[in-house]
Amino acid sequence: MKAAVLHGPEDIRCEELPLPKMGKGDVLVKTKAVGICGSDVPRVWGRAAHFYPIVLGHEISGEVVKVGKEVKKFSPQDRVAIIPLIPCFSCSACQQGQYSSCKNYSFIGSRRDGGFAEFVSVPEKNLIKLPEKMSFEEGALIEPASVALYALMRGEFKGGESIAILGLGTIGMLVLEWTKLFGAREILCFDVVEEKLKIAQKLGADLCVDSGKRHLESTVSHILEEGVDLVVETVGIPATQLQALELVRPRGRVVYVGTPHKNVEFTPEQFEKILRKEISITGSWMSYSAPFPGKAWNLSTRFLAEKRIRADILISHRFNICQIRKAFEVMADSSVFSEKVMILF
Ligand SMILES: [Zn+2]
Ligand SMILES: [Zn+2]
Known part of the structure; x- marks a missing residue:
């Protein structure tokens, strides 16, 4: 599959990777739209990445292509958005529903490979079904919409x-x-x-x-x-x-x-x-509450699907995966206006 691999500071390349490995409880998603988050920019141009090589991207929507043996709620062709936080669900923070304070968490697109690739493998719990009338671009905006709503809930x-x-x-x-x-x-x-x-x-x-x-x-x-x-x-x-x-x-x-x-x-x-x-x-940190992923996610999905939160006006640039370097240049260049930059497949 085609993927944008970050090999080191300023060294992001579009290359061929094998399909991601899948466990019994995992779902293989064919990526359709991924937003570039402000937090990805210092990971590419600075030293903010946790390790190299890594595939970034955590604002992801796509289509299910394959499910592991133990997956119950999803099947091929389901349209989905990905919830990037993978909490342990057992530490004291998780037991209180404070998933973003989890002591043993992983995160799709910063602590394991993410969405700047044609396929991404995620646990079943990390998927949300897209309502019928929702586009993949809107699906990729559920994560940032939930972060914004959660900040208002905190306030x-x-x-x-x-x-x-x-x-x-x-x-x-x-x-x-x-x-x-x-x-x-x-x-x-x-x-x-x-x-x-x-x-x-x-x-x-x-x-x-x-x-x-x-x-x-x-x-x-x-x-x-x-x-x-x-x-x-x-x-x-x-x-x-x-x-x-x-x-x-x-x-x-x-x-x-x-x-x-x-x-x-x-x-x-x-x-x-x-x-x-x-x-x-x-x-305010991330957007999670109990029951996982929480109210901010559920409301964001619903309001984006109903077009009560507008996505179109927020997307300033669209690129394909092999233009990833250009996409990150646009985001880092203060002389070029950019809002949400999307990678589309
Ligand atoms: Zn983000
Ligand atoms: Zn935990």
Whole structure:
């Protein structure tokens, strides 16, 4: 089969691999669509991969072609999305339904081979059936949609509240779509890329702020004065991590979902904001809850199938598997606008 194999930093190649091995409880899926996640970018251009060689890709949809002897719920030709986390289901975290804190987990596309290949083998429990009217591209967006929804669940977002979304990558856009559905009072979006702010406007954001522009203070002065109920930080850089504490109202909530890559430095005044405003700070990691894979996954599947969460507007580029290097270049190049980049088979 054709696969994109990462051999080392910056060394990703399209090559022939044997079909993946299958256990009795495994299902062989023919890949149809795989999204490139922001977390894959430092795995390719940096040193974030766990080992080499590896096939990345964890936002996967496809069609079942073969099932192991012990597989009960799936059969060939079923259209599916893949749930990438493989928890042990027996450690104390798993027993409490906190699967993303599992001590002995594996992960399709980062700790074992993933979806940037024509076929991928996964345990039966790691599949979700696609509703009939759902496309494979929508199927590949269930994972990021669930991450966005889970962040809002962690932040206990309720209809009627105001929210600031920092960063308009796929997760930020999906947070915007969910809060629109939940009936937010006011949605404020921050990014430095004009094209992204335009998409956010189309998706119904009330105020789109270019954080790179000068006079930011005056644009958002009314927000700074009152503060918003909830801030969701999706970028993971110090500027937005600190900005979140400025934008939130007293006794408001901040959810950090963007994976951090740099040291964060607080001045005493900045840190004191947490104390003075009595801010509740929450982290959000992946999207799992009991019963596995959880509510965020079930709702994402349903809302994407019903087109109540829009997928089309979020996909900026489509490539085939042998163009994988080009696809990763697009994602790393800040002079080229990109949102969700999809690999299609
Ligand atoms: Zn991801
Ligand atoms: Zn576990």
